[in-house]
Amino acid sequence: MIDWFTQFRTFVQKTTGVVVHEGQEYLVESRLAPILRTFGFASTADLIKQVLRRQDPQLIALVADAMMTSETFFFRDRQPFELFRTVMLPRLVEAKRDKRRIRIWSAACATGQEPYSLAMVLDEEARRLAGWQIEIVATDLSGSALETARAGLYNQFEVQRGLPISLLLRYFHRDNEKWRVVEHIRSRVRFQQLNLLHSFNQLDTFDIIFCRNVLMYFSPETRRSVMARMAQTLEPGGMLMLGATEFLPGGEHLFQPLPEHPSLLLKRPVALDADLKRTVLA
Template identity: 50%
Template sequence: MNSDFDVLRQLLNRRSGLSLDAEKAYLAESRLQPLVQQLGLTGLGGLVKMLLSGAHEDLEREVVEAMTTNETFFFRDRVPFDNFRKVILPHLLEARRESRQIRIWCAACSSGQEPYSLSMLLDEEAHRLAGWSIEILATDLSRAVVNAARQGVYSQFEVQRGLPIAQLLRYFRQDGERWRINEHLRSRIRFTEFNLLSSYAALGRFDVIFCRNVLIYFDVPNKKDVLERMAGALAPDGFFVMGAAETVVGLTDMMVPHPLHRSINIHRTAAFPAARPSLTLVAS
């Protein structure tokens, strides 16, 4: 069992950056059991043999997807969304007034609640964004959750988690027992499958990057690697948003926490300009 689990640990780390310690063997057992049963195997040993044979092209991806945590909900930890409206957007409206373009990347978007939450906020600020081009790229390692996110259809339980009733009624329509998001919001977001360990060269540069509650599952070398490359994809005066329990401190010298606002990080060279009081004005 230990050797089988070690093979799985190495696979997960190599393919996705996920790091499992030895005490998480039970997690592998429980999450991979449906796949084991689907393949008609007797246990993880049989699954590992199939992986090592190299004869099953999509099996590695299926194993990685099964082990990925996809916990999310609308407006999760409200602070980053308040900061987006009150701090980040006012700065970008001023700094990008010539180009009138803003690019946002939601990395590890899971089933889409985070980018849709941002799209709702942008819709509520539409009076300030007339003539602007706003692009939201939403990516995730898992093909299944990206496909689900692209559909924009949620259960009653999912829309009750974090979504105020006024926004539910404004931005969704009921479709049987499920809720379908407004096409206008959905069309603003481009969903695509993407591995954070792969090259970022084709993604371009972003004004805002949301990468929340995913690097907590990575080991230190992969955290450092991802943060360094995300810093390279972030505009010099851009904003990097992490989860409440996450930090760039000790992992990269390219970004530092914003001195005034929790969860926001900025390029080290932009630390003093980004902290000016004018950037903290509350949006009307």
């Protein structure tokens, strides 16, 4: 039991960045139970042994998916979206009035509720942003989560957690028993598969990054590396929104928190190239 579990912890951390702690066998077993049933494995240990042989990429992807915490809902925690509307957008509208272009990255977007919530805020602010080109790129490691996100199709429970009824009426339509995000909101978001452990070079630069409730599952080293690469990806004056409980995990030299909103970080003006390189290499 201990042997496969230890090996599996290493496998999960290397594949997804997520740290599975000692004593969390129950978590692994509950997450993998549906795969166990689908493929008819006799036990969790048998399934994991097969994964560790690394012969079946499909099975590996399914197991990696299952181990990532992907719970999300529309307008989760509310305040980040309020800050997006009242602090982040006005700062950028002022700072970028010449280029009139803003790029937003929703990192680890899971099934898409966060980027669609951002797109809804932008739509509500359409008058103020007339003539601006605003792009939302949303990434996740999980192919199945991205499939749901691209479809923009949610069940009745999902559309009732965090989403005011007025926005449900405005931005969704019924699709049999489910609810689908309307086309003009869906088309504002470009989804892309990306592992946060890998390079961000393919993404170009951003003015805003939302990366909430993700870094807390990573090791301190992985956190530092992701934060440093995100700082490189941000434009001068760019902003990073973390989860409410993720106050500056190892990025103090790269970002400065807003005093009254510690999970909203501003990229430090002198972006300390040496620091960045040192952190990335560390």
